Amino acid sequence: MSGKKTIRRYDGPAGGWDALRSATKHLFEQDIPVRGARTLLSANQPDGFDCPGCAWPDRDHTSTFEFCENGAKAVAAESTKRRATPELFAKYSVAELSRYSDHWLEDQGRLTHPMCWDAASDRYLPLSWDEAFATVAAHLNGLGSPDRAIFYTSGRTSNEAAFLYQLFVREYGTNNFPDCSNMCHEPSGTAMTPQIGVGKGTVSLHDFELADAIFIFGQNPGTNHPRMLGELRKASKRGAAIVSFNPLRERGLERFADPQDKLEMLSGGSTRISSDYFQLRIGGDLAAVKGIVKHVLETDAQAQRSGAARAIDAEFIAAHTVGFDGFAADVAAESWETIEAESGLSRGQLRRAADIYLAADGVICCWGMGITQHKHSVATIHMIVDLLLLRGNIGRPGAGACPVRGHSNVQGDRTMGIYEKPAPEFLDRLRDVFGFEPPREHGFDTVGAIEAMLDGRGKVFFAMGGNFATATPDTAATHRALRNCDLTVHVATKLNRSHLVHGREALILPCLGRTEIDMQETGPQAVTVEDSMSMVHLSAGINAPASTELLSEPAIVARLAEATLGTRSKTPWRWLIADYGRIRDKIAEVFDDFHDFNRRVAVPGGFRLSNAAGQRQWHTQAGKAMFVAHAVPTDLPVHRARAAASSPVFTLTTVRSHDQYNTTIYGWDDRYRGVFGERRVLFAHADDIAALGMSAGDWVDIESLGDDGAHRRANRFMLVEYSIPRGCLAAYYPETNALVPLSSFADGARTPTSKSIPVIVLPHAQDGPTDAPRDIPVAVVR
Numbered sequence: 001m002s003g004k005k006t007i008r009r010y011d012g013p014a015g016g017w018d019a020l021r022s023a024t025k026h027l028f029e030q031d032i033p034v035r036g037a038r039t040l041l042s043a044n045q046p047d048g049f050d051c052p053g054c055a056w057p058d059r060d061h062t063s064t065f066e067f068c069e070n071g072a073k074a075v076a077a078e079s080t081k082r083r084a085t086p087e088l089f090a091k092y093s094v095a096e097l098s099r100y101s102d103h104w105l106e107d108q109g110r111l112t113h114p115m116c117w118d119a120a121s122d123r124y125l126p127l128s129w130d131e132a133f134a135t136v137a138a139h140l141n142g143l144g145s146p147d148r149a150i151f152y153t154s155g156r157t158s159n160e161a162a163f164l165y166q167l168f169v170r171e172y173g174t175n176n177f178p179d180c181s182n183m184c185h186e187p188s189g190t191a192m193t194p195q196i197g198v199g200k201g202t203v204s205l206h207d208f209e210l211a212d213a214i215f216i217f218g219q220n221p222g223t224n225h226p227r228m229l230g231e232l233r234k235a236s237k238r239g240a241a242i243v244s245f246n247p248l249r250e251r252g253l254e255r256f257a258d259p260q261d262k263l264e265m266l267s268g269g270s271t272r273i274s275s276d277y278f279q280l281r282i283g284g285d286l287a288a289v290k291g292i293v294k295h296v297l298e299t300d301a302q303a304q305r306s307g308a309a310r311a312i313d314a315e316f317i318a319a320h321t322v323g324f325d326g327f328a329a330d331v332a333a334e335s336w337e338t339i340e341a342e343s344g345l346s347r348g349q350l351r352r353a354a355d356i357y358l359a360a361d362g363v364i365c366c367w368g369m370g371i372t373q374h375k376h377s378v379a380t381i382h383m384i385v386d387l388l389l390l391r392g393n394i395g396r397p398g399a400g401a402c403p404v405r406g407h408s409n410v411q412g413d414r415t416m417g418i419y420e421k422p423a424p425e426f427l428d429r430l431r432d433v434f435g436f437e438p439p440r441e442h443g444f445d446t447v448g449a450i451e452a453m454l455d456g457r458g459k460v461f462f463a464m465g466g467n468f469a470t471a472t473p474d475t476a477a478t479h480r481a482l483r484n485c486d487l488t489v490h491v492a493t494k495l496n497r498s499h500l501v502h503g504r505e506a507l508i509l510p511c512l513g514r515t516e517i518d519m520q521e522t523g524p525q526a527v528t529v530e531d532s533m534s535m536v537h538l539s540a541g542i543n544a545p546a547s548t549e550l551l552s553e554p555a556i557v558a559r560l561a562e563a564t565l566g567t568r569s570k571t572p573w574r575w576l577i578a579d580y581g582r583i584r585d586k587i588a589e590v591f592d593d594f595h596d597f598n599r600r601v602a603v604p605g606g607f608r609l610s611n612a613a614g615q616r617q618w619h620t621q622a623g624k625a626m627f628v629a630h631a632v633p634t635d636l637p638v639h640r641a642r643a644a645a646s647s648p649v650f651t652l653t654t655v656r657s658h659d660q661y662n663t664t665i666y667g668w669d670d671r672y673r674g675v676f677g678e679r680r681v682l683f684a685h686a687d688d689i690a691a692l693g694m695s696a697g698d699w700v701d702i703e704s705l706g707d708d709g710a711h712r713r714a715n716r717f718m719l720v721e722y723s724i725p726r727g728c729l730a731a732y733y734p735e736t737n738a739l740v741p742l743s744s745f746a747d748g749a750r751t752p753t754s755k756s757i758p759v760i761v762l763p764h765a766q767d768g769p770t771d772a773p774r775d776i777p778v779a780v781v782r
């Protein structure tokens with residue numbers, strides 16, 4: 001971490017030797033060169049642990065070790081030798097810790113002891129687990145209503161832990177389950193469930209071997225799902241079209257050198273990834289996809305007139321869908337002018353994309369956060385699914401919808417019932433299996449939880465992992481909300497900002513990570529996870545725990561449940577955690593899809609959950625897949641801000657750098673975008689920088705223009721010239737979260753609009769406040 005700032009173009013491929021070098025450096029920095037290699041080799045192996053990085057599936061989960069730079073960083077971060085011990089907390093008060101950067105906090109290493117904030121000294125002091133559970137239980141039992149307590153989940157939590165957690169919280173009496181999904185792929189489920197009857201992707205890895213075209217919307221696999229590049233590379237090599245829609249030039253979507261491929265590595269070769277790259281405007285995807293659909297329908301009309309073969313799959317549409325006529329009429333009525341203006345792509349570019357779609361037998365559409373974090377994200381996903389339906393591209397080999405999930409078990413957590421709006425049938429099953437009456441009223445999602453803590457309806461905030469204070473929008477409001485709580489509790493592996501922005505009382509409960517041996521009464525335990533393609537498999541740690549004091553997440557839930565519910569609960573909590581196979585038997589009793597769970601998951605690679613839409617069974621209201629029409633929006637917050645403001649208004653999107661995992665900052669480099677030694681950068685088009693009367697390298701402040709009239713600022717960012725459309729800007733998350741108003745979220749899904757923030761750019765006010773925490777060079781601290 002020299003802190004040396006350099007901005008230079010990166011012309012190498014993604015992956016390659018740079019990836020190996022970078023991974024080695026990160027292992028080395030965590031003091032784990034030798035054992036780290038063994039740890040790495042166990043990632044995604046049948047008898048090893050599931051990589052705590054992303055949710056991209058592994059080939060059969062039985063393949064030889066698949067190298068992944070960012071997987072290596074995630075593993076290195078967890079198996080670090082550093083420890084955040086009670087001595088650290090004795091040395092620094094919370095006020096002092098708060099002045100350090102997120103990277104510094106993370107870099108203190110693994111938490112080792114349960115800690116309790118002491119108001120008199122403003123320090124976290126160690127306490128026993130029994131005292132910790134008694135404290136939480138006393139608070140929970142002292143609330144007038146269980147709905148005053150909020151239970152957050154991040155997406156690393158295993159199926160077993162998540163299942164026990166939702167069971168405990170529902171026995172306690174609330175559905176207040178905000179989770180990271182609310183900020184992530186919530187719109188995907190919200191859009192797809194009524195439209196095709198499932199809220200998950202319909203494809204498997206096998207489909208990637210068969211697809212003729214893969215469309216990628218708003219996703220940066222080179223950084224966030226590096227193993228996906230392996231699949232894309234193979235697809236590219238066999239001639240499949242790969243079509244990217246992204247405002248930014250992302251190196252990983254252009255070229256990739258597979259560290260797995262000896263020849264490619266030794267020859268210095270690389271493979272082209274995208275055959276076509278469309279740099280649309282931020283938020284322009286709905287317009288772009290509608291433009292493609294319009295071309296497809298016009299081509300079909302032409303074919304019908306000339307008696308040629310239909311361009312759409314009329315048989316599929318007739319047999320399997322409803323709503324086509326109204327949809328087609330709506331598309332016909334949308335003007336090309338609007339489509340071009342809002343997408344930023346020309347009619348010719350969209351014709352090109354439509355021709356690729358029409359030429360392909362099987363098409364997969366992938367999408368990520370570039371689609372889900374907008375006001376109109378649900379509508380955009382409807383349109384992507386509409387596009388697939390036009391030619392029957394769902395429910396047959398080589399085709400389908402592929403929302404690419406983030407956290408390694410975020411999909412599994414939802415499957416296990418971490419959801420603020422549980423289905424009545426699921427609650428009935430819980431009631432029958434566990435003999436209690438679950439609460440029926442819907443709970444708070446992430447935005448709702450912040451609102452509730454702000455206005456006093458939320459009093460206790462409990463987090464199973466994650467970094468709520470930093471990951472959420474409207475940083476100032478979120479911090480006020482957390483500080484307004486009577487008690488905040490964080491189950492965590494590493495120190496983070498959320499532990500420092502605490503309630504009147506506060507606890508940190510340290511837990512085991514995936515990579516560690518989870519020893520319970522009957523012996524070492526494995527947990528299960530579900531990847532982005534609905535494969536469920538086992539994960540067993542191999543390292544000794546970071547501290548003898550650590551408890552597993554299931555054990556923390558079980559002991560907290562006992563302390564809180566006492567004899568009110570009929571659930572045999574201790575018995576369940578003595579052998580996680582018993583938890584899995586209960587999961588099998590509640591969910592039909594998990595029948596014979598223990599036996600089926602024991603097979604290397606595990607099993608795939610059923611996917612009705614993938615079988616062309618449509619569990620929708622109409623019993624068929626549904627075409628859903630949406631007008632291209634022209635009255636979004638950005639449009640309104642442009643109409644009202646006197647200075648130029650830009651659309652800012654917030655993205656991940658190559659050296660971070662969400663709020664965990666591994667380092668200051670973003671290799672593929674050519675940024676080294678700095679995270680406070682603002683990517684902009686050269687002409688926009690000039691139009692502002694500024695130069696690349698200048699420092700600026702960013703002010704967002706929310707509909708609520710409030711002025712939100714994030715200060716001190718360096719302008720970086722980048723290949724991005726005019727009027728569009730990009731900066732890193734979470735430095736820019738302060739700019740997203742709490743009230744700005746996706747229609748229908750309430751996902752904060754972190755990818756389309758109307759902003760103005762001002763010269764940096766030297767004397768103005770800077771919200772950048774003091775950065776302490778790592779070398780000095782150690």
Ligand SMILES: Nc1nc2c(c(=O)[nH]1)N[C@H]1C(S)=C(S)[C@@H](COP(=O)(O)OP(=O)(O)OC[C@H]3O[C@@H](n4cnc5c(=O)[nH]c(N)nc54)[C@H](O)[C@@H]3O)O[C@H]1N2
Pocket residue numbers: 053054055070184217218219220221223224225245246247248250281282283284285367368369370371405406407653654655656657658660661662663755
């Ligand atoms: N190493 C690493 N891996 C990760 C994570 C991490 O932080 N680090 N995070 C994990 C999590 S939780 C998630 S959800 C995933 C996130 O993975 P991604 O979905 O790839 O996440 P982002 O980095 O937010 O960026 C998405 C991409 O969308 C583009 N984009 C921005 N706005 C728009 C738009 O309006 N339209 C279009 N078409 N594109 C747009 C950006 O340029 C960027 O390339 O990754 C997971 N994996």
Ligand SMILES: Nc1nc2c(c(=O)[nH]1)N[C@H]1C(S)=C(S)[C@@H](COP(=O)(O)OP(=O)(O)OC[C@H]3O[C@@H](n4cnc5c(=O)[nH]c(N)nc54)[C@H](O)[C@@H]3O)O[C@H]1N2
Pocket residue numbers: 153154155156157180181183184185369373406407464465466467468471472473491492493494495496511512513514553654655656661662663664733734736737754
């Ligand atoms: N502006 C903006 N905001 C965003 C996004 C964006 O693109 N732009 N993306 C959103 C998305 S997609 C997501 S998913 C959220 C992420 O939000 P979160 O999931 O809340 O955040 P993370 O940074 O992934 O959480 C990291 C913390 O988890 C803890 N941790 C790590 N491993 C474990 C474990 O095994 N067990 C436990 N108990 N704790 C563990 C560590 O203490 C670590 O500090 O952020 C969202 N916020």
Ligand SMILES: [Mo]
Pocket residue numbers: 180183184185405406407
């Ligand atoms: Mo995510």
